[in-house]
Every structure is written in structure tokens, then in C-alpha cells.
Amino acid sequence: MVMDKKLKVGLIFGGRSGEHEVSLMSARSVLGALDPGKYQVTEIGITHDGAWLVGKDVLDCFEAGKIDQLTPVTMLPDPTRSGIYTVRVGEKGETIQHLQDFDVLYPVLHGTFGEDGTIQGMFEMANVAYVGAGVLGSSVGMDKGVFKAVMQANAIPVVDGILVLRSEFETEMDRVLDSVEAMSAYPVFVKPANMGSSVGISKCHNRSDLLEGLMEAARFDRRVLVEKGVNAREIEISVLGNDNPQASIPGEIRPAAEFYSYNAKYHDDRSEAFIPADIPAEIAEEMRAVAVRAYQAIDCAGMARVDFLLDKDSGEFFLNEINTLPGCTQISMFPKLWDASGMPYPELVDRLIALALERRAERDHTEWRYERGARK
Ligand SMILES: Nc1ncnc2c1ncn2[C@@H]1O[C@H](COP(=O)(O)OP(=O)(O)O)[C@@H](O)[C@H]1O
Ligand SMILES: [Mg+2]
Structure with missing residues (x-):
């Protein structure tokens, strides 16, 4: 039976990061490229709030913003209880029921909680095969x-740069501005240490830009990198x-x-x-x-x-x-x-x-x- 030989792929997209929408775009292309003759694909969407959902045409639903018909599922870190479980709300509270196993999980999640080693840690705990880098490679x-x-x-x-803590410039802004200026002439780039898609990044041409750039980057992380502009x-x-x-x-x-x-x-x-x-x-x-x-x-x-x-x-x-x-x-x-x-x-x-x-x-x-x- 050819059917039985198909690899069971869990395609995971969306997610709690600022790159949720980018993830949907990537997932659309990955889904189109997965050969239905080889793979049996289950779409798993993660909402902005972090809820995991399955059902019919999950990616379509996420793209359209109509997700109320989808079924909540969860994954356990316990390798003896593999795959995903549906979550049902009953009179006695929530119960979970095994839904299906996977041969491989394919996270198409960019940025926080997807590209940073956190979900990879979950996959490692569950002892499942997954596409992409592991915990260390992802987080570094x-x-x-x-x-x-x-x-x-x-x-x-690499370009010269210094790492500054939000708490440092909240209390000693002048000293931080001085140390940046001692490192490099303007322009400098200010970036949250953990982000992507250029969110929170500014190119600063003078001291007042720098001050603003630091505040902006600090919205997204407690650690901020300032680099010489090339x-x-x-x-x-x-x-x-x-x-x-x-x-x-x-x-x-x-x-x-x-x-x-x-x-x-x-x-x-x-x-x-x-x-x-x-x-x-x-x-x-x-x-x-x-x-x-x-x-x-x-x-x-x-x-x-x-x-x-x-x-x-x-x-x-x-x-x-x-x-x-x-x-x-x-x-x-x-x-x-x-x-x-x-x-x-x-x-x-x-x-x-x-x-x-x-x-x-x-x-x-x-x-x-x-x-x-x-x-x-
Ligand atoms: N030190 C730098 N000198 C010049 N341009 C930079 C520098 N750092 C970042 N940039 C510009 O900002 C963009 C985003 O920065 P990057 O470090 O790639 O962050 P992200 O992870 O958000 O893509 C780069 O593609 C580039 O255009
Ligand atoms: Mg980049």
C-alpha cells in the first residue's frame, strides 16, 4: 500500500512572534512544494496568543483570520505520549485525547518562539524529528x-559593536551614549539582541537619534546591540x-x-x-x-x-x-x-x-x- 508509506509531516506555522504573517507566507510556499505523493501533511497553526489549532484548511483559515472553527490541540514533552492531542472542554473541565503521530515536524516559524530554540527544546523533549537547527544553533x-x-x-x-542592557541606559543614559560614541562615529545601527525582520532596528545619525533608537530597540528586548554602520x-x-x-x-x-x-x-x-x-x-x-x-x-x-x-x-x-x-x-x-x-x-x-x-x-x-x- 503506497498510502501507508507516506511520511506524516506536521507543518507548523503562525506563532507568537512579530513575524507571524511572514510565517504564513513561507508556509504557503512550503505547503505547495510538499509532494502529496510522498507526504501526508497535517497543518498546525499557532495563533498570536500561542494556541495550537488543527482542522480543515488551517492555513487558509489563518490567512483569512477565521479560526473559530478549528480544533485546539496540544503536544506533550513526554516522548512516551507522542504526537498531538485534541483538547476538549467538557463538564469535568478539559480532557485531552490522542489525535495522531508524526514522522517529522516542519516548523515554518520565524523569530521568537520559533527560530530561537524554544520550540526546538519542546521537540527535543518529545524526541521527535524536526526540520532545521537544534536548540543551540537556533538560540545562538x-x-x-x-x-x-x-x-x-x-x-x-563581524562589525564592531557593543551590547547594552536596558537597565543600564535607563539609569545611566549619558554614559551609554558616550561609550557608543567612543566605539564608532555615526551612523550606528541599534538593534534588539533577539528579533528579526528589522523590527526595532534604527540607523542613527546623531546623539538624539541614538537615544531614540535605544528606547525603540528596548521595547523588544532587555539587551540591545549597537553597531558601527557600514x-x-x-x-x-x-x-x-x-x-x-x-x-x-x-x-x-x-x-x-x-x-x-x-x-x-x-x-x-x-x-x-x-x-x-x-x-x-x-x-x-x-x-x-x-x-x-x-x-x-x-x-x-x-x-x-x-x-x-x-x-x-x-x-x-x-x-x-x-x-x-x-x-x-x-x-x-x-x-x-x-x-x-x-x-x-x-x-x-x-x-x-x-x-x-x-x-x-x-x-x-x-x-x-x-x-x-x-x-x-
Ligand atoms: N552594522 C550595519 N551596517 C550597515 N547596515 C546594517 C548594519 N546592521 C544592520 N544593517 C541593516 O539593517 C538590516 C537589518 O539588520 P539585521 O542585523 O540583518 O537584522 P534582522 O535580523 O532584523 O534582519 C540589514 O539588512 C541592513 O540593511
Ligand atoms: Mg537581516
Whole structure:
């Protein structure tokens, strides 16, 4: 029976992050690329409030904002009670009932609670295969402050920056402003340490901009990164793999705005992508090697998009960030770079699922319990 051989995939989208809508767009493309001959897909939507819902055409419902007909489900961290459970409200309160198991979970969640290791921790507890990076790779990739320190420790070039606590500038704003000015001339970039899609990021041209930028970034995180502004071209490389990651050809983004802001990313179609990036071959090769090294340095798995800033003035490049769950719409850079490197979208999702299963199998080689004296 062919039916029985289909892999059961749980496609998870939406989520509690500021990138909920972006996630729906990515999920639409992933859903379209999953071959129904190979996969039996269950759509699982997570609301802005964090409720997990299943039912008929969940993604359609989320896109339309009509989710009241959907059924609440939950997942347990207990690997002996796998899969998802429906939640029913009865006279005696809420009861849960096993609904189904999965061979692999496919989170298409960007940003907080999806790309930062938190949901990955849940999957690890449940001992289920899942697409993308694990807990460590996700969380280091998400935190711009720790990420920079890990890159520096691996001699990977990054832009100078300092990490400031919200509590520090709430009490000693002048000292913080002075230390930023001692680090770099204007412009500087201010970013919440944990965010994405350019939310909370400002380019600051003077001290009063900086003050405003710090307050804005502090809305989204208690830790804020301030970086030297680079007059840069933005080059992106896609990486795919577990222990032997491969890098795609580089692409270039030319934002429609002064920098690649939220608006320029999602609402301004004048932002353009150039594939391949028109850069010297030796720079491209060097960047691809650095992309793979950075990927390995954070113990990434599955996929990532590695973004660089190429200084227009000096020709130097800096690694800006790693996105462990990059945007995955048909027109997103991550799949487009693979397509241009010879891997069309449906093949890419097959590969990501295969990598998830490979990593899950690898996990079984690890002994979790130590028994003294017992040796195989
Ligand atoms: N140090 C910098 N110098 C110049 N431009 C920057 C710098 N940092 C960020 N930017 C601009 O801001 C955008 C968003 O910053 P980024 O660090 O990539 O955050 P996000 O995770 O939100 O994408 C970048 O794509 C780039 O346009
Ligand atoms: Mg970015």
C-alpha cells in the first residue's frame, strides 16, 4: 500500500512572534512544494496568543483570520505520549485525547518562539524529528550579541559593536551614549539582541537619534546591540546540511530604503534581489567558506541563510547574521539561491525533511544514560 508509506509531516506555522504573517507566507510556499505523493501533511497553526489549532484548511483559515472553527490541540514533552492531542472542554473541565503521530515536524516559524530554540527544546523533549537547527544553533543564531562573540572567537569578521542592557541606559543614559560614541562615529545601527525582520532596528545619525533608537530597540528586548554602520552591499548565501553543510552561490539584496527595514523587506517591491551577486569570484568563494564555518561554529543543522555586509568603501566583508529559519516564500532569497544553484524548491523541502530524519537517527547513537560498569 503506497498510502501507508507516506511520511506524516506536521507543518507548523503562525506563532507568537512579530513575524507571524511572514510565517504564513513561507508556509504557503512550503505547503505547495510538499509532494502529496510522498507526504501526508497535517497543518498546525499557532495563533498570536500561542494556541495550537488543527482542522480543515488551517492555513487558509489563518490567512483569512477565521479560526473559530478549528480544533485546539496540544503536544506533550513526554516522548512516551507522542504526537498531538485534541483538547476538549467538557463538564469535568478539559480532557485531552490522542489525535495522531508524526514522522517529522516542519516548523515554518520565524523569530521568537520559533527560530530561537524554544520550540526546538519542546521537540527535543518529545524526541521527535524536526526540520532545521537544534536548540543551540537556533538560540545562538537568534541572539545577535552572543552570536557576535561566537563569530569573534572563531576569527570570523563581524562589525564592531557593543551590547547594552536596558537597565543600564535607563539609569545611566549619558554614559551609554558616550561609550557608543567612543566605539564608532555615526551612523550606528541599534538593534534588539533577539528579533528579526528589522523590527526595532534604527540607523542613527546623531546623539538624539541614538537615544531614540535605544528606547525603540528596548521595547523588544532587555539587551540591545549597537553597531558601527557600514556603507554596505548586502550579500546572502544559503547553507544546507548537517555535518557536511554546502553553500549556495551568493545573491545580493538591494533594499529600496536607506537600509533593509521591515517595510523594505515586505512592503516595498522596489527592493531587488540579484542572483548571482555581481562580486569578484574570489570574494564569493571566501564568503561561501566563511558561511559554512559560521554555520558549523553555532552547530547549525538543516538550513540557514547567512547574511554579509560587503563594505563599498574598503571591499572588506563582515558576517552580519545567520537566519536558521529564513523566509521561504517562492520569492525569498533562501530557496531562490538554491534554485539558481541547481536545486528546485520541491527538491529543497525533500532534502530538509531527509536532513531532519538523519539528525533524529543520529540522536539514537547517543547514550543518554550512564550505567557504571556497563560497556557494550
Ligand atoms: N552594522 C550595519 N551596517 C550597515 N547596515 C546594517 C548594519 N546592521 C544592520 N544593517 C541593516 O539593517 C538590516 C537589518 O539588520 P539585521 O542585523 O540583518 O537584522 P534582522 O535580523 O532584523 O534582519 C540589514 O539588512 C541592513 O540593511
Ligand atoms: Mg537581516
